[in-house]
Amino acid sequence: MSQSLLTTRMLEALSAGRKALIPFLPGGFPDKERFFDELAALDAGGADIIEIGVPFSDPVADGPVVEQASLDCLLNGTCLSWLLHELEKRKGQYRAGLVLMGYYNPFLQYGLDQLAEDAAAAGVSGFIVPDVPLEESGPLRAALDKHNLDLIPLVGLNTSEERLAAYAKDARGYVYFVSVLGTTGMRESLPTEIKERLTAVRRLFKVPVALGFGIKSPDQLTAFGDLVDGVVFGSALIAHIKAGGTAAEFMLRWRS
């Protein structure tokens, strides 16, 4: 199997001497029109991978900022089929690798085979599904494999070595390390035991490592040095846009 575009983008950032930048933006946020402008701005602003949230009514792994954005998107009429359709129209316009991040039920109702087919046609390279742990990943993985789409594993501070190894076995794209025992959202500081777990992740996984959940500013990454290849930021970006800012300004801060 050829190298995943997501892996390629992470490695390109590394060889340019920086961490890969992975912004998260809910599909249809802040509204359906502006979403694609902001997506383009993130891409032009140096995002290596963009995680696009698929809104769900009950986002259990998310904190209040992402949850509210997700519910706002549902209210403004965002749905998975709209998102895939609009992305397909723009296929090839983005340099960044695109990942859909969402909960399982909307994907299931869409139909997993249809989902994989339409996502590939829309230029999506991978999926993150927070409520599908290893034990339940079989059907989704089988559907995604047919179209060479990556299922990005989410692992965390409390994931045992045994489970890390099981996730690492078939991991493609990158591995998403959740920095806190908690939901998404900005935090002032990150737990100290991250370093130890990241060392195990680094040893067991062949794919690059992204750090996410709780990341508010670039300074928080310096402690992890070579253990992290990329950083995911969602709540901070959403809050910035909600406060009247733009994705372009936000990316400037992270690039420097």
Added chain:
Amino acid sequence: MKKGYYGDFGGQFVPELLMPPLLELEEAMRTIVPSEAFQTELKALLADYVGRPSPLYRCPNLSKELGFDLWLKREDLNHTGAHKINNTMGQGLLTKYMGKKVLLAETGAGQHGVATATAAAMLGLDCIVYMGAEDVVRQSHNVRRMKLLGATVVPIESGTKTLKDAINAALRYWIAEQNTTHYCFGTAAGPHPFPLLVREFQAIISLEARAQCLGKMGRLPDYVVACVGGGSNAIGMFHHFVPDASVKLIGVEAGGTGEPGCYHSAPISLGTPGVLHGMRTMLLQTTEGQIQPSHSVSAGLDYPGVGPEHAALGASGRVRYDVAVDSQALAAFEALCRREGIIPALESCHAVAWALNPASDIPKGSQVVVCLSGRGDKDLDIIESYANKPGGAK
């Protein structure tokens, strides 16, 4: 069968961060729950603190009017007034044996919150209860009880502000506090092993009821009926009767107002399969997989999903799931109050309503057992607000 599945339903659809505490709980179920020490302590608590066994009571007046024997399994007579205490004493004790300090719960009608707060107080644990802001208003009586028992009640303002949002919030809290906290799930739903664990503690209902039927009727009953929200009283009431092919098992879901287009709480009868709260089950959802609001006059049945074993029992045909609407439940409430001197919970009234409904076509002379899952003190404000509506119950 895949671990944690009932037919096509069940599973563990949770963030990876919740897998370690779920695996820890599975291990505790395997090693602690069957141990002699645990079982001896739990049996003593159930007998002397909860007040088990609960009676199986034949309603003399309604039986005469109906032409069949109507029996009630009196879970309303348990300490705290509902079947919920069976589960919370079990999970509370398990929490102690696991060395954790905090009992976390979500609650809809508040009965599970009260039962968790009670178990926590009795066992020396801290207690945090998440409750939808709408339910906090609907069930203020139970909120006051929880606070008196020392629990911290957290109103949830997100989403539909009811049970489903309280479960989301509790799952989030558990992710962060899993090292010190046990999530005392309130119904036989959620990710494996909760449906199994809750059934384990609620199966005492049918264990007793089956023996009581054989003693009092001299045979097995013809019908066993229970209301189904998440489905914990029903799975407890059905469990030991499931192998008895002659016993018809009836689960009664809440139909809301019953008007076209209204929200209801009947996912087995009117929903479709999907994934929510860690399980694949029958759900009220849009074609795009968004969870729809539910509604019932009974806050305790107001949930858009159902325990996965019920979904499987429905799919296999072993249990028949029907719907009772708000007005039928309110009529059943009045019937039990006036004819039998029993003030039942609105949840239980849905099951009683099925038995009272002529359309259920129960043959004369039948033996019908209904699980009276709780008492109705908590519902008096709701009952009175309906009675004061034009055309409402007198």
